[in-house]
Amino acid sequence: MRKYGVVDTTFSRVNMGDIAERTIKKEDNDCEIKRYTVPGIKDLPVAAKKLIDWGSDGVITLGWVGRTQLDKYSYLSTSIGLIMVQILTSKHVIDVTVHEDEAEHPDDLVRIAEDRATKHAINLVRLVRDGESSLRGYAGKGLRQGYRNAGELS
Amino acid sequence: MRKYGVVDTTFSRVNMGDIAERTIKKEDNDCEIKRYTVPGIKDLPVAAKKLIDWGSDGVITLGWVGRTQLDKYSYLSTSIGLIMVQILTSKHVIDVTVHEDEAEHPDDLVRIAEDRATKHAINLVRLVRDGESSLRGYAGKGLRQGYRNAGELS
Amino acid sequence: MRKYGVVDTTFSRVNMGDIAERTIKKEDNDCEIKRYTVPGIKDLPVAAKKLIDWGSDGVITLGWVGRTQLDKYSYLSTSIGLIMVQILTSKHVIDVTVHEDEAEHPDDLVRIAEDRATKHAINLVRLVRDGESSLRGYAGKGLRQGYRNAGELS
Amino acid sequence: MRKYGVVDTTFSRVNMGDIAERTIKKEDNDCEIKRYTVPGIKDLPVAAKKLIDWGSDGVITLGWVGRTQLDKYSYLSTSIGLIMVQILTSKHVIDVTVHEDEAEHPDDLVRIAEDRATKHAINLVRLVRDGESSLRGYAGKGLRQGYRNAGELS
Amino acid sequence: MRKYGVVDTTFSRVNMGDIAERTIKKEDNDCEIKRYTVPGIKDLPVAAKKLIDWGSDGVITLGWVGRTQLDKYSYLSTSIGLIMVQILTSKHVIDVTVHEDEAEHPDDLVRIAEDRATKHAINLVRLVRDGESSLRGYAGKGLRQGYRNAGELS
Numbered sequence: 001m002r003k004y005g006v007v008d009t010t011f012s013r014v015n016m017g018d019i020a021e022r023t024i025k026k027e028d029n030d031c032e033i034k035r036y037t038v039p040g041i042k043d044l045p046v047a048a049k050k051l052i053d054w055g056s057d058g059v060i061t062l063g064w065v066g067r068t069q070l071d072k073y074s075y076l077s078t079s080i081g082l083i084m085v086q087i088l089t090s091k092h093v094i095d096v097t098v099h100e101d102e103a104e105h106p107d108d109l110v111r112i113a114e115d116r117a118t119k120h121a122i123n124l125v126r127l128v129r130d131g132e133s134s135l136r137g138y139a140g141k142g143l144r145q146g147y148r149n150a151g152e153l154s
Numbered sequence: 155m156r157k158y159g160v161v162d163t164t165f166s167r168v169n170m171g172d173i174a175e176r177t178i179k180k181e182d183n184d185c186e187i188k189r190y191t192v193p194g195i196k197d198l199p200v201a202a203k204k205l206i207d208w209g210s211d212g213v214i215t216l217g218w219v220g221r222t223q224l225d226k227y228s229y230l231s232t233s234i235g236l237i238m239v240q241i242l243t244s245k246h247v248i249d250v251t252v253h254e255d256e257a258e259h260p261d262d263l264v265r266i267a268e269d270r271a272t273k274h275a276i277n278l279v280r281l282v283r284d285g286e287s288s289l290r291g292y293a294g295k296g297l298r299q300g301y302r303n304a305g306e307l308s
Numbered sequence: 309m310r311k312y313g314v315v316d317t318t319f320s321r322v323n324m325g326d327i328a329e330r331t332i333k334k335e336d337n338d339c340e341i342k343r344y345t346v347p348g349i350k351d352l353p354v355a356a357k358k359l360i361d362w363g364s365d366g367v368i369t370l371g372w373v374g375r376t377q378l379d380k381y382s383y384l385s386t387s388i389g390l391i392m393v394q395i396l397t398s399k400h401v402i403d404v405t406v407h408e409d410e411a412e413h414p415d416d417l418v419r420i421a422e423d424r425a426t427k428h429a430i431n432l433v434r435l436v437r438d439g440e441s442s443l444r445g446y447a448g449k450g451l452r453q454g455y456r457n458a459g460e461l462s
Numbered sequence: 463m464r465k466y467g468v469v470d471t472t473f474s475r476v477n478m479g480d481i482a483e484r485t486i487k488k489e490d491n492d493c494e495i496k497r498y499t500v501p502g503i504k505d506l507p508v509a510a511k512k513l514i515d516w517g518s519d520g521v522i523t524l525g526w527v528g529r530t531q532l533d534k535y536s537y538l539s540t541s542i543g544l545i546m547v548q549i550l551t552s553k554h555v556i557d558v559t560v561h562e563d564e565a566e567h568p569d570d571l572v573r574i575a576e577d578r579a580t581k582h583a584i585n586l587v588r589l590v591r592d593g594e595s596s597l598r599g600y601a602g603k604g605l606r607q608g609y610r611n612a613g614e615l616s
Numbered sequence: 617m618r619k620y621g622v623v624d625t626t627f628s629r630v631n632m633g634d635i636a637e638r639t640i641k642k643e644d645n646d647c648e649i650k651r652y653t654v655p656g657i658k659d660l661p662v663a664a665k666k667l668i669d670w671g672s673d674g675v676i677t678l679g680w681v682g683r684t685q686l687d688k689y690s691y692l693s694t695s696i697g698l699i700m701v702q703i704l705t706s707k708h709v710i711d712v713t714v715h716e717d718e719a720e721h722p723d724d725l726v727r728i729a730e731d732r733a734t735k736h737a738i739n740l741v742r743l744v745r746d747g748e749s750s751l752r753g754y755a756g757k758g759l760r761q762g763y764r765n766a767g768e769l770s
Binding site for chain 1: 317323325326342343350353354358377382384389392396
């Protein structure tokens with residue numbers, strides 16, 4: 001049985017934590033999921049770290065980022081933190097972020113969030129359950145999450 | 155009994171440390187609070203680290219950031235530092251910052267500071283006392299601190 | 309026998325992992341290669357770390373970076389992470405990245421990716437197999453990967 | 463007896479190390495000061511680390527930063543480094559920096575440097591000798607170093 | 617006998633490694649120098665770390681940085697890495713970088729590289745052999761490497 005961690009935020013405007021939970025359960029029927037909800041993106045790294053301390057084999061974090069330059073600096077520091085958690089634990093923490101300035105219309109943001117959370121939850125299951133070769137068939141294929149695939153350049 | 159740490163600065167133009175202390179006491183009547191006042195934001199990470207060394211179960215830091223690009227780089231390095239403290243200790247350090255360019259009128263800055271410090275002090279109590287599920291009901295709800303909630307996208 | 313790690317992504321639009329594998333095999337006929345495919349660049353550091361945990365003497369990572377400022381921040385956090393992996397393990401992780409805005413025409417991007425992945429795979433073999441003096445003859449020669457060499461200034 | 467470390471640079475255009483040494487001696491008459499002079503700001507973190515290795519209870523670093531964007535990136539990496547030293551040692555490293563573009567006239571730069579180095583040397587003594595409550599009376603008072611105090615917002 | 621490490625790159629357009637080696641030998645006649653040549657600046661931190669693992673008392677790294685914003689982000693991540701190496705080992709790693717946009721004419725770039733590499737190699741010898749007070753006489757004197765000294769402000 002595999003243990004997955006899901007971390008989401010109250011700042012987010014879409015419940016991506018629920019999407020990730022549902023997707024993981026559907027993809028891996030021998031698993032346990034632990035969910036951790038924090039205020040904002042800068043709280044994601046410690047929650048991921050704690051979930052790994054408590055036994056998670058891999059974690060998905062789901063963050064929502066505002067439009068200002070300051071929000072982008074918060075994104076940068078969060079990204080560095082999430083990478084450090086992974087380096088120190090040798091566990092994957094798949095980092096899903098939706099940026100409020102990715103689209104003007106709320107429907108588009110919802111669609112991006114759902115697509116990105118779903119695809120990356122599947123990526124997490126593959127990496128945790130099936131290991132380092134699980135995504136080999138897609139290497140260099142220009143896959144995108146939240147958008148249409150860009151495709152391979154011939 | 156829970157132990158909370160509160161770190162604030164002499165650079166700040168609002169006494170957010172007092173606000174945080176009052177709020178924590180009101181929210182959690184079986185707690186001890188340790189306060190640490192430092193000059194500016196770049197001194198926050200070590201103070202948070204020391205409070206955790208001394209037994210705090212979680213910390214709130216309250217920083218005030220100036221208007222220049224340099225202040226923003228200081229914000230960035232501080233954010234990275236606060237995230238590293240959390241990763242190394244597996245304890246929450248909730249990071250409240252008010253940026254002097256968030257509003258033109260002093261009254262608005264005061265209001266932002268009070269709202270943000272209060273709401274995040276409550277977040278800290280919930281996470282420390284009630285754990286990883288304490289904010290689950292607000293996941294994806296678009297909560298904001300310092301501003302009106304943005305709300306969930308339908 | 310030397311052990312090399314190769315990490316590539318599904319985000320990439322060129323299969324640089326295959327290029328690196330082929331090049332390493334051609335350069336070093338007494339070696340074992342372990343490949344790890346991850347979704348995007350921010351997943352590279354933990355994969356490199358795990359390959360080193362599993363015995364790799366050196367790793368090459370092959371990332372593809374988008375055009376937006378956000379992609380550049382992801383590049384920055386990934387670079388910091390890859391450098392931290394190296395510092396903590398004292399092993400080389402040669403970091404190949406192709407940026408989608410390096411060229412307008414897809415053919416040029418493909419050519420850059422092939423040239424850069426090939427040359428850096430050779431660099432990795434030299435450093436891992438032949439050590440700290442293996443590139444001495446090229447010191448200060450203005451070598452470039454992905455572009456024509458800039459050359460030494462007289 | 464307390465042990466203070468003072469780190470300054472040959473890049474600086476004002477001898478802030480002397481100012482800091484004089485101020486610390488005046489503020490704390492039962493102390494030992496160790497001085498470390500390095501070339502530029504990026505050398506400050508290791509010097510602070512070494513002084514703490516050698517027994518300093520707290521350190522003040524005094525850096526001078528040029529006008530270009532590159533200088534600002536050096537400031538950023540130095541700031542991250544100084545914060546990491548503090549986190550790893552649980553000791554204060556008060557970071558004084560003067561930026562050459564803070565003022566046009568040399569007299570103003572000298573005045574800023576003197577004021578900032580003096581006030582932060584006093585801050586260091588208070589934190590090291592008198593502890594976490596020593597600056598409590600100034601919390602939220604809008605103190606500034608190098609400039610007139612901004613004051614508390616009512 | 618002191619042990620110095622010299623790290624340079626094949627990306628550089630001036631052989632600064634040779635300049636540093638010659639200068640160190642001339643300054644310190646009881647020393648051993650170990651040279652490490654890597655492809656580019658992002659490979660400098662691990663090489664410095666390995667040289668220290670192998671016994672170097674101090675290291676000089678000699679990097680060449682391109683003109684684009686991306687090159688500057690690579691500079692930033694490298695700088696953070698070099699500072700981390702120093703913090704983790706408590707050894708000096710003097711970081712010489714020449715930026716291709718510092719001058720338009722190649723002759724000027726060569727002159728800057730020679731001056732900077734020479735002066736910082738001397739700085740390294742002083743710090744490693746003569747310790748924390750060796751540069752005290754130059755504190756606050758506005759020394760520059762690569763350019764004329766800026767001088768002390770009166």
